[in-house]
Amino acid sequence: MTSRSPLARAGLMLAVFAAMSFCVGPFVFQAITSLTPDRDIARTGLPSTLTLDHYASALAGRPFMHVVQNSIVVSSVVTVVSLAIAAPAAFAIVKLRVRGKRLLLAAALAISMFPPIATVSPLYLALRRAGLLDSLLGLTIPYTTFALPLALWILTGFFQDIPDDLYLAARIDGCSMFSAFRKVLLPLAMPGIATAAILTFIFAYNEFLYALTFLSSPDKRTIPVAISLFAGEHTEPWGDIAAASIISTLPLVVVAVTFQRKIVRALTAGAVKG
């Protein structure tokens, strides 16, 4: 693959450049907007000087950090609960003889593909009856509909990579089924669990429909809801929106890029293992 004609090389570089610009361009433009003074946004769109005003107003003037905190709380709770429920199930599906395990995996997959709007009305009525509307804790309940299947699939993939022999050896050495899981399999699956945690967290952090429907007071909003409803007095405050967007997405982008190998592996495992 080292001998490419100059023409082919130029074409390749052009294609890579185009693809990179397409992926990164809008994000970079958003970052520039977040640093552009309002008068420049209204005039040329490009900054004549850079300003941190929008960050200052996102951090101080509006309760945006509170919103970030809401998102982190909801996403963390959903992640921990889903993993705690899914990990034993994934272990049993892979290492134990459990009848109907394929059915369970297929059902989990089907549930993760159904349109979330389909369950909005019953969940709304149920949460209302339980007094859990407009509550961050209440929001975590519908979130398990997509988080649990996701965690289950990713963890199943990771448990498959741990040799059966390790489980059997632990059993022969006198571990019970449960302690073999807790003392041998679980520590070995830790890298997989960490990856599953990152992915589940990101999916929960991104969720919009349930958060929009089940939360109503402004101080309960999560990041996607707050950003979608970001309103100024007269015109949309594009600079402030950009700053809030960058604050809330930069951590995700950093995590995604740092753990890209693991994330890509977890995302793609199910699709190509066949």
Add this chain to the structure above:
Amino acid sequence: MTRTRSEDRRGYFFVLPTVIVLVVVAVYPMILAAWISLRRVVIVFHEDHFVGLSNYAFLVRDPRFWTALGNTTYFTVVAVIIELLLGLGFALLLHTSFRGQKLFRAAILIPWAIPTVVSAKMWSWIWNPEYGLISRTLPNSDINWLGMPGYAMHAAILVDVWKTTPFVALLLFAGLETIPTVLYKAAAVDGASSWRTFFFITLPLLRPTLVVVLVFRTLDAFRIFDAVYVLTGGGPANTTETLSIYAYKMLMRSGDFGYGSTLAVATFLCVMAISAIYIRMLGMPSRSQRS
């Protein structure tokens, strides 16, 4: 492997919590939604009584439902085709070795990591008719991208393409990695052109992955809510209103839970129908267990 019967039974304890939670938060609500769709439920009026299939009778004569169905189908078909083609291109680039490959791999994850709502807001700024990047770089065009019927839908499709093409590319790239390099070497020895290699080796061997991606992207695009809702709210003149958006408005804005549930169930049935068609046409997706 010698395991006793009682031991097998204890295995179910590990699975039970997952089963219970899935039934309580997903399966049961879905059945309940079907039940509510047979009722007239308006919370603010404390109205709640059985009306049989009359919501469905209304549905088939509701032009707004058919428009939403058409919008959703158009969105899904166009977005998925573009995403598959563009994603395949990206995947081939990921599969090629060049300097800066690592940087490219990192860059491609950025759209995937950004929340859909944030990316939709980002694009609505780019399309802003007064100050946006597009109207500034194309100074002679006075197209209000998000405000004109016909344009707004394509603007929404572009947001979806931007957000999900990286995911498609990564899946297809993983599929490409499973194709044995021996085949490419053999083709090279036989003097096959790169086009022939692509059409006779790469594409056929990539088919299982392509099928999985096609099925997943179609079902995912069909339930689209967030990107379009944030970008256009379903407007202008309902030209971008998808089924999920229409159902949401009926439930949460009009407060009509009965008919809103009917719309939601209809969306669900469409997704089931699409799955059934795919399974018939392409066979079961190969995303099965390796055990």
